[in-house]
Amino acid sequence: METLLIIAVLLPLAAAFLTFLFPSNKPGAIRALAILATGMSLFLTLYIFSQFDRQNAGYQFVTNAGKGIEWLPSLGVSLKFGVDGISMTLLLLVGIVSFCGALVSHEIHDRQKEYYILFLALTTGISGTFCTTDMFFFYFFYEMAVIPMYLLIGMYGSLPPGKHGRTKEYATMKLTLYLTAGAVLALIGLLAMYFAGGKTFDMVELKRNLQLAGATQKWVFACLLFGFGFLASMWPFHTWSPIGYAAAPTAASMMHAGVLKKLGAYGIIRLALPLLPEGARHWANLLAILACFNILYAGWAALTQKDWKFVIGYSSVSHMGYVLLGIATLNVVGVSGAVLLMFAHGVMAALTFSLIGFFYHQTHNRMVPDLSGLARKIPFIGVCMVMAVMASSGLPGFANFVSEVMVFIGAWSQGSTLFRVATICAVWGIVVTATYLLWAVRTSFFGPFDEKWNMLKDATTPWQKLPFVLLLVVLLTVGFCPRLLTNIIQQSVAAAVLKVEVAPVTKVAEVRR
Amino acid sequence: MTALGAIQLECGMVALALLTLLADAFRPMADKRRLGYILATAVAVLLIYSFTLQAQATTYFHGMYRLDTLALYFKRLFLVATLLVLVMGAEFSERFESGVAEFYALVLLAATGMLLTGSVNDFVLMFVALELVTITFYILTSFLRRQVQSLEAGTKYLILGALSSGFTVYGIAYIFGTTGTTNFDMLAATLKSGTTGPAFTLGMLLVMTGLGFKIASVPFQIWAPDVYQGAPTPVTAFLAVGSKAAGFALLLRVLLVGLLPVSALWTTLVLVLAAATLLYGNLGALPQTNIKRLLGYSSIGHAGYLLMGVAAVNALGAGAVLFYLGQYAFTNLCAFLAIIAVTNATKNDEIAGFAGLGRRSPVLGLALFLALMSLAGVPPLSGFFGKFQLFAAVIERAQTDGQYYVLAGIGALAVVISLYFYLNVAKAIYLQEPAAGAAPIPVSRPMRAALYFCMAAMIGLGIFQRPLVEAAVKAAKVFQLN
Numbered sequence: 001m002e003t004l005l006i007i008a009v010l011l012p013l014a015a016a017f018l019t020f021l022f023p024s025n026k027p028g029a030i031r032a033l034a035i036l037a038t039g040m041s042l043f044l045t046l047y048i049f050s051q052f053d054r055q056n057a058g059y060q061f062v063t064n065a066g067k068g069i070e071w072l073p074s075l076g077v078s079l080k081f082g083v084d085g086i087s088m089t090l091l092l093l094v095g096i097v098s099f100c101g102a103l104v105s106h107e108i109h110d111r112q113k114e115y116y117i118l119f120l121a122l123t124t125g126i127s128g129t130f131c132t133t134d135m136f137f138f139y140f141f142y143e144m145a146v147i148p149m150y151l152l153i154g155m156y157g158s159l160p161p162g163k164h165g166r167t168k169e170y171a172t173m174k175l176t177l178y179l180t181a182g183a184v185l186a187l188i189g190l191l192a193m194y195f196a197g198g199k200t201f202d203m204v205e206l207k208r209n210l211q212l213a214g215a216t217q218k219w220v221f222a223c224l225l226f227g228f229g230f231l232a233s234m235w236p237f238h239t240w241s242p243i244g245y246a247a248a249p250t251a252a253s254m255m256h257a258g259v260l261k262k263l264g265a266y267g268i269i270r271l272a273l274p275l276l277p278e279g280a281r282h283w284a285n286l287l288a289i290l291a292c293f294n295i296l297y298a299g300w301a302a303l304t305q306k307d308w309k310f311v312i313g314y315s316s317v318s319h320m321g322y323v324l325l326g327i328a329t330l331n332v333v334g335v336s337g338a339v340l341l342m343f344a345h346g347v348m349a350a351l352t353f354s355l356i357g358f359f360y361h362q363t364h365n366r367m368v369p370d371l372s373g374l375a376r377k378i379p380f381i382g383v384c385m386v387m388a389v390m391a392s393s394g395l396p397g398f399a400n401f402v403s404e405v406m407v408f409i410g411a412w413s414q415g416s417t418l419f420r421v422a423t424i425c426a427v428w429g430i431v432v433t434a435t436y437l438l439w440a441v442r443t444s445f446f447g448p449f450d451e452k453w454n455m456l457k458d459a460t461t462p463w464q465k466l467p468f469v470l471l472l473v474v475l476l477t478v479g480f481c482p483r484l485l486t487n488i489i490q491q492s493v494a495a496a497v498l499k500v501e502v503a504p505v506t507k508v509a510e511v512r513r
Numbered sequence: 514m515t516a517l518g519a520i521q522l523e524c525g526m527v528a529l530a531l532l533t534l535l536a537d538a539f540r541p542m543a544d545k546r547r548l549g550y551i552l553a554t555a556v557a558v559l560l561i562y563s564f565t566l567q568a569q570a571t572t573y574f575h576g577m578y579r580l581d582t583l584a585l586y587f588k589r590l591f592l593v594a595t596l597l598v599l600v601m602g603a604e605f606s607e608r609f610e611s612g613v614a615e616f617y618a619l620v621l622l623a624a625t626g627m628l629l630t631g632s633v634n635d636f637v638l639m640f641v642a643l644e645l646v647t648i649t650f651y652i653l654t655s656f657l658r659r660q661v662q663s664l665e666a667g668t669k670y671l672i673l674g675a676l677s678s679g680f681t682v683y684g685i686a687y688i689f690g691t692t693g694t695t696n697f698d699m700l701a702a703t704l705k706s707g708t709t710g711p712a713f714t715l716g717m718l719l720v721m722t723g724l725g726f727k728i729a730s731v732p733f734q735i736w737a738p739d740v741y742q743g744a745p746t747p748v749t750a751f752l753a754v755g756s757k758a759a760g761f762a763l764l765l766r767v768l769l770v771g772l773l774p775v776s777a778l779w780t781t782l783v784l785v786l787a788a789a790t791l792l793y794g795n796l797g798a799l800p801q802t803n804i805k806r807l808l809g810y811s812s813i814g815h816a817g818y819l820l821m822g823v824a825a826v827n828a829l830g831a832g833a834v835l836f837y838l839g840q841y842a843f844t845n846l847c848a849f850l851a852i853i854a855v856t857n858a859t860k861n862d863e864i865a866g867f868a869g870l871g872r873r874s875p876v877l878g879l880a881l882f883l884a885l886m887s888l889a890g891v892p893p894l895s896g897f898f899g900k901f902q903l904f905a906a907v908i909e910r911a912q913t914d915g916q917y918y919v920l921a922g923i924g925a926l927a928v929v930i931s932l933y934f935y936l937n938v939a940k941a942i943y944l945q946e947p948a949a950g951a952a953p954i955p956v957s958r959p960m961r962a963a964l965y966f967c968m969a970a971m972i973g974l975g976i977f978q979r980p981l982v983e984a985a986v987k988a989a990k991v992f993q994l995n
Contacts, residue, residue, distance in 0.1 A: 071979065074982060074983065075982075136901075140893070141892075150936060151939075151944075155943055169940060173933065176932065180932050185925060191905050192912075195909050
């Protein structure tokens with residue numbers, strides 16, 4: 001089983017190397033290989049999920065019984081993978097989104113070979129980060145995901161001229177520099193933990209060994225929080241995000257908004273919370289405040305956008321606010337809600353971006369006011385878009401509803417006035433979200449039909465419909481049966497977050513002594 | 514092993530250089546390229562032969578010369594660099610009007626000096642090795658005799674180099690005058706037992722001035738961009754890889770062997786120099802439009818990263834410097850190989866001339882892109898792991914000395930800045946379209962082989978770091994650090 005996990009993670013990378021050997025005049029074969037690799041990876045992930053022990057909160061399918069493959073003994077690095085409830089959920093997300101991303105990539109007509117190499121390398125970078133239990137490889141995969149994104153956006157993206165006056169080159173450079181800045185900031189914190197934790201990169205061992213003084217914890221946590229926060233598009237470091245998505249090709253937007261962004265929040269949950277409990281309590285209030293800015297500021301920014309992709313881009317920044325608020329609660333319900341929301345939002349964002357990509361590919365225009373009555377010509381896409389918008393606005397029946405409610409409960413039950421106010425802000429944020437999304441979908445899909453869109457073709461073949469249907473089915477399945485994921489998430493969060501809740505008690509005990 | 518046996522690699526290199534000159538005098542070769550390939554093969558044989566040599570515990574030539582693991586590590590590094598520079602020289606040779614054989618001979622002589630620097634255990638031999646490298650480079654930098662830029666580069670390098678050599682000798686005299694020895698081991702023993710005065714400190718600073726010039730660290734970096742831009746490209750590459758590594762070989766021996774007992778005197782200085790060099794090199798590279806000049810600034814920046822490892826004064830840092838130099842050779846030479854191939858066709862060093870390289874020649878585009886990304890420190894390339902180790906070394910030191918966190922922070926900032934200008938070149942390669950009518954760029958077979966070799970090394974060492982890390986760690990055991 002542990003071998004299957006390694007294969008599921010590394011298969012896309014292997015396919016990328018294989019693609020490298022392909023002649024570039026065979027785009028069909030290259031595309032088929034990419035779909036096959038991501039599909040196989042998804043299948044393996046589903047199989048692993050089916051074999052997942054739902055009673056076990058710790059890491060499962062760990063490589064070589066937790067010892068891993070010895071990589072650099074002098075530094076204490078070994079290649080090891082393992083999944084618990086949190087990473088299992090996110091691995092599923094990568095599998096689904098990357099498969100759908102490969103499916104919708106038929107819109108790429110130039111330099112396909114390079115495109116699929118980058119796409120596949122990106123996929124492994126992301127899933128590797130979610131699954132490795134070695135901090136060195138965590139960072140390795142994390143950084144590996146950044147540069148393919150630069151080229152994907154720069155080479156294949158498009159940014160219609162607008163008031164912003166920017167080019168896709170600007171967008172992709174900004175994105176890359178922001179993410180790298182965050183990554184190196186986090187690296188300093190990670191290395192400080194490495195030396196304080198007895199020179200081991202093993203996350204399990206670190207959790208056991210690491211005893212940092214309160215003052216040190218505070219600044220190391222700040223390094224990780226802001227470092228990973230860059231990638232999680234935490235306000236005020238979010239500005240790379242909407243323009244980056246707007247400029248990216250469809251599949252890159254899906255991967256970035258859907259999964260890459262979640263790496264930031266995952267880093268905080270996986271490393272910062274369990275290893276630095278005192279630091280977490282110190283920064284929780286500030287994080288909650290920033291999360292509210294995310295929700296409301298980005299929400300209001302989305303209200304003024306005209307470009308579909310900017311609307312969804314700001315919307316996704318706003319949704320990351322809920323995730324950050326969930327993390328800030330430091331209780332099981334809230335953090336679990338954050339993890340489930342990462343999953344739900346990932347699927348939903350991928351769905352929305354793929355739908356936008358579908359009609360933008362034909363209209364070459366995605367300005368909301370220019371589009372009108374599209375649903376008459378492309379009813380299937382219209383229906384999917386309405387469902388995506390409903391999911392995004394947190395309507396019951398979709399996974400987003402469950403996770404957002406969990407975040408609200410977690411935040412409210414945290415008890416302090418600050419968090420109560422934050423909860424109210426967050427609930428208000430849902431109203432804002434519904435406002436701009438409903439406006440966008442009503443204007444462009446309903447209303448009088450404009451004859452110039454007569455040439456639009458709907459998704460007709462099963463292959464075209466598959467990505468949209470798959471993403472919707474996932475949203476609805478988890479929405480109706482959230483226990484499928486919440487059970488395993490909550491267990492693992494309790495195990496990972498437990499230290500946070502116990503911390504005050506031990507501190508009191510220390511003082512008494 | 515006899516003393517002569519200990520210097521057999523140096524002897525082989527000198528013999529090769531003299532043979533080249535003799536052969537050229539009697540039977541000059543019509544094909545300028547072929548000689549380069551023959552010599553590259555000969556150096557490859559030397560490289561393979563070097564792996565049969567064993568590290569020796571004893572010293573040679575009255576304690577002046579060592580053949581320990583560190584020396585062997587550097588010698589192999591220099592042999593690889595020479596090998597690739599000869600291939601580069603062969604590609605470039607069409608642009609020399611005359612004296613191609615002399616060019617190769619000078620490269621080999623400079624390589625001899627570098628081989629010596631790896632083994633230096635005495636200030637006197639250090640000076641000899643340093644001068645052998647530097648004087649040959651004076652000629653090499655101005656080898657394009659009719660190009661004003663090349664002559665300018667040679668003159669600049671000559672004047673500043675001569676000045677810094679003067680400082681070095683002056684400093685050695687002060688150190689000898691205060692401690693009574695020029696030998697590194699004896700110096701360390703003397704310093705351990707005795708106290709030092711201002712005269713000794715002055716001598717130490719003057720020696721560091723000379724070495725700072727070699728590695729192009731602030732405040733002795735001014736020459737680097739001009740010389741890098743003006744010199745013939747293979748010479749630039751050799752300067753960036755060989756000469757810099759030679760400077761670090763000496764710096765490591767001087768600071769971490771000879772002057773280790775008085776490390777308190779110089780650590781703060783090296784720390785400040787590292788920070789200043791990082792910022793100067795990386796900020797200075799931002800507005801550059803010429804690729805060789807850009808790499809000149811980038812090379813200053815990399816001296817800053819390497820100084821981070823020296824400033825840490827721990828085993829991890831010394832090993833990290835050695836690993837970094839090793840992978841830096843492949844990375845930088847890969848970049849220069851690609852640049853030579855492109856500029857041979859376009860006759861244009863400007864970054865704008867690389868527009869659409871990904872379409873004009875996928876191999877060259879990929880090689881240059883990977884090299885730049887490795888220089889920027891992006892996984893899964895070797896530069897990433899080099900930087901990772903250097904940061905780890907600094908953070909380890911920071912556990913006891915908080916000011917090192919500032920250095921790590923500046924290093925982190927430098928990484929972000931450097932990514933910007935490296936990506937600007939990447940933008941030209943992949944994001945921009947080639948100029949109208951731009952033809953595909955031909956790549957010769959040896960060039961292709963060298964490029965694939967470098968790319969394989971970058972990716973291989975980036976993913977499977979262990980062999981080089983272990984070699985570096987073993988070599989770094991020479992320094993008694995923990």
